[in-house]
Amino acid sequence: MVLGAEDWKIGFIGGGNMAGAIIGGVTSCGKISPHRIFVYDRHSEKLDSLKQKYGVNSAESDVDVAKICDIIFLAVKPQNFTDLLRSLKHTVTEKKVFVSIAAGISSEFIAKSLSCRCPVVRAMPNTPLLLGKGATAVSKTENVPRDVFVFIRSLFECCGTVSVIDESQMDAIVSVGGSSPAYVYLFVKSVIDSAVGQGIDSGTAFDIICQTICGSVEMLKKSGRTPEELIKMVSTKGGTTAAAVDVFKKEHFEDIIDDAMKACTARTKELGL
Ligand SMILES: NC(=O)c1ccc[n+]([C@@H]2O[C@H](COP(=O)([O-])OP(=O)(O)OC[C@H]3O[C@@H](n4cnc5c(N)ncnc54)[C@H](OP(=O)(O)O)[C@@H]3O)[C@@H](O)[C@H]2O)c1
Structure with missing residues (x-):
């Protein structure tokens, strides 16, 4: 890896939704100039679209990205990792830093497949990153240099918030x-469906529930009150909100969320390597 962060070249293998969102975020916040970004996707139309939209460079192959770049984002689906890492194995050295955004792919698997104890940062972003409003969790292996980690973290900070966690989580x-x-979209859809069933037009219901979610999030962040306290504040005993909350409780809303989240984690482990 060359000396200063301002010289590092950033590569993306896989130029799909997430790579596009991250590239959009980091170029629009001015964190890194597009001429330092190199992308390879096996679909030339995706590559052309990223070049046209953001002015980034296209690479000839995945190996080409690994040769040119100092920090390499692995932005392919988990099921493509085995083939991809096999293809990169003979190119990489411990000087290259990998950033994997794939669910369930451990840094151990990446190092083993590359036959190289390359520094690895794992990141789990989400799609609001497309609008600079993402929430990304990141973890790192011990051998990621501090300045490189700070830099990678700052790339995700261009696209929303960043939480640093242990890889075990x-x-x-x-x-x-x-x-x-x-989950949020499903909730919004359910509210709109019920509203329409009660004679309210879907556009009005959409506007109201979206604004309510934004406002409620601000309350959560700024009021200093817990979710339980805020629920109590709007649920007068015997009142209308309490009638709704009672149904959620009777139907075990919290257990449904718990089951759904555990199913998600279990599936991540199943798909993981
Ligand atoms: N979308 C989300 O909400 C989300 C959230 C967090 C994390 N992620 C993670 O982000 C990663 C990318 O997701 P995505 O939604 O951006 O996927 P995507 O839109 O399918 O993009 C991946 C692209 O990489 C291409 N590709 C696969 N192997 C390649 C290789 N060896 N060399 C070059 N290109 C290759 C794929 O081609 P093919 O289609 O032919 O395979 C596809 O064009 C996944 O690991 C996912 O788990 C996604």
């Missing part, structure tokens, strides 16, 4: 951050 964190946007 990386599978469970998928259920908290990676997959949780879908």
Whole structure:
């Protein structure tokens, strides 16, 4: 790895949704100039689109990215990792730092497959990253140099918030951050469906529930009160909100969330390597 962060070249193998979101975030916040980014995807149309949109360089192959770049994002699906790492094995040295955004792929597996104790940062972002509003959890192996980790962390900070966790929590964190946007969308869809069933038009219901979620999140962050306290504040005994919350409780809403999140973690482990 060359000397200063301002010289490091950043590579992406896989140019899909997540790579596009991260590239969009880091280039639009000015953290890194597009000419220092090299991307390879096996679909040339995805590569062309990233070049056109962000002005990044395209690489000839996955091996090419590994040769050129100091920090290499592995942005392919978990099922593509074995083939990809096999292909990179003869190119990499311990000077290359890998950033894996795949669910369930351990740093141990990456090092073993590459036959190299390359420094590895694991990251679990989520799709609101596309709008600079993502929540990313990151962990690192011990041999990631401090300045490189600070730099990688700052790339994700361009795209939202970053939480540093231990790698042992990386599978469970998928259920908290990676997959949780879908829980919110399901909740919103359910509210809209019920509203429409009660004669309210879907656009009005959409506007109200989206604004309510934004406002409630601000309350959670700024009021200094716990979720339980905020529920109590809006649930007068015998009142309308209490009637709704009672149904959630009777139907074991919290147990459903717990079961769903545990299923997500279990699936991450099943898919993991
Ligand atoms: N989407 C999310 O919400 C989310 C959230 C957190 C983390 N992640 C993780 O982010 C990673 C990427 O997800 P994504 O949604 O961006 O996937 P995606 O849109 O499918 O992008 C991956 C791209 O990489 C290509 N590819 C596969 N192997 C390659 C190789 N050896 N060389 C070059 N290109 C290759 C794929 O081609 P093919 O389609 O032909 O395979 C595809 O175009 C996954 O590991 C996922 O677990 C995703």
